[in-house]
Each structure stands twice: as structure tokens, then as C-alpha cells.
Amino acid sequence: MVRGLDPARAACLTRTRPPDPNPHGGAAHPHRSGASAESGWPLRPARHTVPGVDPSPRARASRLPSPAAPGPVGAVTADDVALAVRLAVRALDEVPADGWERPAGDLTWSCWETVEHLADDLFAYALQLGPGTPPLTTHVPVSWRKERPDGPTGMVFVARAEGPAGLLQALEACGALLVAMVRTTAPEVRAHHVFGASDPEGFGAMGVVETLVHTHDVAAAFGLPWRPPAGLCARTLHRLFPDAPADAEPWPALLWSTGRAALPGRDRLEKWRWQGAPRP
Numbered sequence: 309m310v311r312g313l314d315p316a317r318a319a320c321l322t323r324t325r326p327p328d329p330n331p332h333g334g335a336a337h338p339h340r341s342g343a344s345a346e347s348g349w350p351l352r353p354a355r356h357t358v359p360g361v362d363p364s365p366r367a368r369a370s371r372l373p374s375p376a377a378p379g380p381v382g383a384v385t386a387d388d389v390a391l392a393v394r395l396a397v398r399a400l401d402e403v404p405a406d407g408w409e410r411p412a413g414d415l416t417w418s419c420w421e422t423v424e425h426l427a428d429d430l431f432a433y434a435l436q437l438g439p440g441t442p443p444l445t446t447h448v449p450v451s452w453r454k455e456r457p458d459g460p461t462g463m464v465f466v467a468r469a470e471g472p473a474g475l476l477q478a479l480e481a482c483g484a485l486l487v488a489m490v491r492t493t494a495p496e497v498r499a500h501h502v503f504g505a506s507d508p509e510g511f512g513a514m515g516v517v518e519t520l521v522h523t524h525d526v527a528a529a530f531g532l533p534w535r536p537p538a539g540l541c542a543r544t545l546h547r548l549f550p551d552a553p554a555d556a557e558p559w560p561a562l563l564w565s566t567g568r569a570a571l572p573g574r575d576r577l578e579k580w581r582w583q584g585a586p587r588p
Contacts, residue, residue: 381546384513386491388540392519393430393483395536397476399523402532405472413525414568420468421459423475426522427482428462433511434485442499486515504585513547516540517582521566535559548582 403419412422435448452461466475490512498505520536527534541558549565556571563569567577
């Protein structure tokens with residue numbers, strides 16, 4: 309969620325974040341009541357003290373694939389981004405039509421705004437990789453705005469008249485743009501990110517994180533089942549969170565790394581950030 313460099317935007321990694329400083333950073337969550345100034349999503353007072361999804365998921369869980377068994381940790385690929393978005397759209401399709409204005413999990417944004425923000429993140433990461441010579445010190449110069457004072461800052465907004473189907477179509481489309489850029493951009497290319505100039509794999513991994521955790525935020529508001537494949541989570545942790553707990557399962561470790569849950573012996577993080585620069 310960290311798009312730019314200016315201090316206001318860099319405040320996206322907090323649990324109680326200041327006016328949406330960093331629309332595409334990814335560390336604190338300005339929209340959780342209580343997010344950290346490093347992440348970028350706004351949080352309400354934390355509810356979750358254990359990792360995972362709501363203990364009483366709806367019966368529609370059968371529509372979601374079973375988590376994949378962890379395998380060797382490899383690179384995050386365009387196929388991983390495509391998988392994350394596909395699973396997210398499938399899960400979000402279960403949100404009740406009249407429930408989209410409900411707060412998303414511990415965030416102060418509505419579920420609708422959270423998915424708009426997610427689509428916007430995917431679009432913004434694709435945008436950074438788009439120029440023949442990507443910017444290394446700032447973001448591609450586009451305008452961002454808010455639709456309401458406490459809402460997310462972004463470029464992608466969907467008219468409510470389009471309904472949930474239109475919202476999810478926008479999410480799919482923005483995800484497809486990032487998939488295409490990750491797939492076709494040379495691995496040596498670097499582009500600006502506030503957490504370190506990153507490569508196509510890094511931007512793909514950022515897109516996966518945003519997709520997995522924001523889908524978690526929305527699913528938590530309705531008790532919907534959401535547990536992404538372990539291998540997908542493990543690859544993303546390896547790329548962006550090198551200090552993630554090695555003694556936890558990948559999905560709970562990702563929730564902990566993004567300030568969404570506690571782990572046994574580890575309190576829930578108030579501040580967090582990923583490492584955007586390529587690993588040595």
C-alpha cells in the first residue's frame with residue numbers, strides 16, 4: 309500500500325493511521341482502528357488474539373479449495389498473483405449483497421472500500437512496473453483522492469450502482485494487470501517502493517499479501533471461510549518477511565506478520581512492514 313515517498317503516504321503501516329498517507333504501502337493499516345504508522349490500513353480496536361479465520365465459517369466453505377500442503381519455498385510468480393486474486397474473488401462472491409457497508413474486520417473502512425483499496429493496490433503496483441524506465445525515487449505521477457474523509461486514498465473507485473459484481477470485476481481486472489506486468493517485466497527491472505526499490509517478483513508478492521490479508525479482513529466481517537494455500541503464503545513470507553516466525557504455519561505467520569493476529573508466545577504486532585528490496 310505504500311505508493312509514494314512523502315511522509316503522509318508512508319504512514320500506511322499503522323493500526324490507527326493518520327489521514328491516509330500511503331495508499332499503496334503495506335505495513336501498518338491505516339484503516340484499522342489502531343493500525344501502525346508503517347502499514348497503511350486503518351484499524352478498529354483489535355479483536356483477534358489467535359490466528360486464523362472466524363471459528364464459525366458458513367457452510368459455503370465447500371466452494372473453496374483445500375489449502376495446499378507446504379512445499380519447497382520458491383519465487384513468487386505471476387501465477388501466484390493470479391491464484392490469489394482468483395481465490396479472493398471466489399470468496400468475496402459470498403459476501404451478502406446487503407453487507408458491503410459493514411466494517412471489514414478490524415479496519416475502519418467498509419468492506420466495499422476495502423476491496424476498492426485492494427483493487428487500487430494491484431493497479432498501483434502494475435503501474436510502477438509499466439514505464440520503459442520505471443521511477444526509482446517516487447511513484448508514477450497519477451492523482452489520488454478520497455471519496456470521504458476517513459476512506460482510503462486511491463485511483464480506483466467503483467460506483468455503488470454497479471453492485472458487487474462490478475466491484476469484483478474491477479478487482480479481477482486490476483489483478484490481471486499486475487499478473488501481466490509481473491509475467492512480462494524483466495527480472496532485473498527495479499521500481500520505487502517506499503520499503504525499498506523492488507523487482508517484478510517483489511511487486512507480485514506485495515499484490516499477494518494485499519489480496520490475502522484484505523480478503524481476510526472482509527471474510528472476518530461475515531464469518532466466511534478463508535484460508536489460502538500454505539505454499540502461496542510461504543513463498544510470499546520468504547520474499548517479503550524474512551524474519552517471519554519459522555515455527556508457525558505459513559498462513560498464521562502471515563497474519564501475525566501483518567499485524568492481524570497473535571501467535572503462541574508472540575503478541576499481535578502494532579507496527580509492521582515488509583522488505584521490498586530483492587533478497588540477496
